[in-house]
Amino acid sequence: MMGALLEVKQVWKEYGSSIVLEKLNLTVKEGEFCTIVGTSGCGKTTFLRMLLGQEGPSRGTLLLDGKPMPAEPGPDRGIVFQRYSVFPHMSVLDNVTFGLEVTRSRLLGRLFGGARRKAREEAAAMLAQVGLGHALERYPSELSGGMQQRLAIAQALIKKPRILLLDEPFGALDPGIRADMHALVLKLWKESGLTIFMITHDLKEGFKLGTRLLVFDKPRLDAQAPNRYGATITYDLAIGRDEPALLEEIQGAVTETSRFIHDSR
């Protein structure tokens, strides 16, 4: 039997006296598509930063492939942020080729001649997969928001990461474009067998996309000391079909926390 790709055991994250995450337990197998929902201030982004290696847990253990999570970002974990994921000074094609160049030319990070041509062909093929085959020579600032996110995804996938982290990648996009992006992400996930963690504000999006829905929420709310209790995973569900009643229930619980956090600020 295949071991767990990611194991989170009794993880706490504290900043001084304020507790962000508490008693976090989670096991994720290779190939799962976890969507993470929860109101702002419930540690979703902190959890993502821990998966990236930007932060470590205050207590508990975080294992990747049975080994402690590296303390800095690396090529096994790709990321797409909501904004600023792409390099504005490189053309679309260069943005994707960059990932190949830095590993194939350790000293300069630049390839020449045949090696360069080959890398650019691979990058162009990747870009065609995400529907940017026609925009290879443009700069990111000339692309729409949706196209920029396609580029960011292509850029991450060219490295064939084991885990793809998506931090509200479609939050700034129009609804129609968002549906296209959902289709794209599902297609790429099915083709590549990646493990995906995707943070979203949109519960419906979370239900629609994942194989597993993780809800980050604060089970205990103390109006006198709002940061006394951290958030944890309150729902961990296998999904794959719409379940309206459950969606309603989670929406209610999350909204309550959201109001609470908002009021206590």
Added chain:
Amino acid sequence: MKKRVINRFPGQGAAAVLGLLPFLLLLLAYAWGSQVRLEANPEDKLLPAMSSLAAAVERVALEPNRRTGELQLWADSAASLQRLAAGLAVASLLALVTGLATGMVPYVRAALAPFVRVLSMVPPMAILPILFIVFGLGELSKVVLIVLGIAPCMMRDLQQRVMELPSEQLVKAQTLGAHSGQILWRVVLPQTLPRLIDSLRLNLGPAFLFLIAAEAIAAESGLGYRIFLVRRYLAMDTILPYVVWITLLAFLMDLALRGVSRWAFPWFHQGQERA
């Protein structure tokens, strides 16, 4: 319907006319003042007539100097611009290297940023005597004054610009497998260059200030030297054209730097226009 004044914009033609207006007014005011003074006293030297200005320009720009045989304006310009170019080049290089290092590497920042901050507070003119003592009265001390005058501010500016790059980009580069050197070379440096040009443009004014100051005190050629030399004879007919010429040089350099930036870093300016 009448709009608020903050919502009313001039058209292209109107903007051009409005832009020229202050220059024209200044010119008219000068001509009028000059005429009034010369009518009262034909020997007045403070506001020479346009015709004597033109004659002086012809003399300094087109006729060889009786003592040296050089065309004075061009010889002065060449001497000054050489000093300025050397100062700007050294300052830019120092600022780029220091700005990248302190902006990117926390340990270097901890070691150097406070020092640079203090250094930028040293009044450059106050240490000019030291420079003359240490580096002599030749070219070197003038170049060093320009460098010391503008480099610390440029270093601070560039450090800030480097740190303003979205951290998402640096994280992304790391998830693509780049090491620190590659991130410097391929991600941070190319994005810092247009910002270096911006910083240089802002520091052209101070650079000219330090150049003229150094030349005024100890030099045998140069635009600042000439102005302070002929001041003794109240030769406003030479001083005024020199001031206009220096201003024009600075303006053209600024324009040229902007052009270079737009040509070499189109992505930088596209982003700016959208923002």
